[in-house]
Amino acid sequence: MDFDVKDGKVADFRYKLLPVFSNLLPADPEMAAFIDKTRAPFLEKLTEKLAVTEGLLYRRGNFNGSWDQLIVDALIAEKDAEIAFSPGFRWGTSLLPGDTITMEHLLDQTAITYPWTTLTEMSGEMIKTILEDVADNLFNPDPYYQQGGDMVRVGGLQYTCDPNAAMGKRIDNMMLKGKPIEAGKTYKVAGWAPVSEEAKDSGPAVWDVVANYLRGQKVISQRALNVPTLKGMDGNPGVAI
Numbered sequence: 001m002d003f004d005v006k007d008g009k010v011a012d013f014r015y016k017l018l019p020v021f022s023n024l025l026p027a028d029p030e031m032a033a034f035i036d037k038t039r040a041p042f043l044e045k046l047t048e049k050l051a052v053t054e055g056l057l058y059r060r061g062n063f064n065g066s067w068d069q070l071i072v073d074a075l076i077a078e079k080d081a082e083i084a085f086s087p088g089f090r091w092g093t094s095l096l097p098g099d100t101i102t103m104e105h106l107l108d109q110t111a112i113t114y115p116w117t118t119l120t121e122m123s124g125e126m127i128k129t130i131l132e133d134v135a136d137n138l139f140n141p142d143p144y145y146q147q148g149g150d151m152v153r154v155g156g157l158q159y160t161c162d163p164n165a166a167m168g169k170r171i172d173n174m175m176l177k178g179k180p181i182e183a184g185k186t187y188k189v190a191g192w193a194p195v196s197e198e199a200k201d202s203g204p205a206v207w208d209v210v211a212n213y214l215r216g217q218k219v220i221s222q223r224a225l226n227v228p229t230l231k232g233m234d235g236n237p238g239v240a241i
Helices: 030-048 066-079 103-110 124-139 206-217
Strands: 002-005 009-014 051-053 083-086 100-102 117-123 153-155 158-162 170-178 187-192
Touching: 002 117, 030 103, 051 206, 066 083, 066 103, 066 153, 066 187, 066 206, 100 103, 103 206, 117 124, 117 158, 124 170, 124 187, 153 158
Parallel strands: 083 187
Antiparallel strands: 002 009, 051 100, 083 153, 117 187, 158 170
């Protein structure tokens, strides 16, 4: 990368991207043999065909992705919940329409050391508090309070988000099935990846829950993404759904 500096400031810069085509690079024989040996006892489970996707499955949006939507849809269906939360992770293999979803594909979206699923009764006030807390980790104007990541993915619940608003005032217009979320009302909320010790082993691993959903569906239709309505972000290139 080359820089042009004028008056103590970067005036221009240039860079070159060097593509790496992994499929054109020969595998190291010793490492390839080690990987095959390690995978062998689990190969039958990893290659299980769970379902076929009719749409693109990806996980790249700031607020949602079709893989994320599939996960929250599965949580709602399998745990009989009204709302579902899924962490704002952005890893895993993207799948093209017509691809078969294998257990390995599901695991590379969900395999973490705290995969347990939860079903919790939450008040509308608590739901808002959770969304506000995550939003502040992302949009606090002070970089030292920005803890990274992406917005929690939400299933069932619609809301409005104003990233430029003050803490506690970014989330508004929370709706469930066309009705406003009531602060004092209780809702059934599914989730996964709890970080508290109390939640450990609280429910089956998320990959087992989603795998069961996929086996029952067999064909996964194109996911309609549940994304918030954003305020004050028109023309902002740093925010992508």
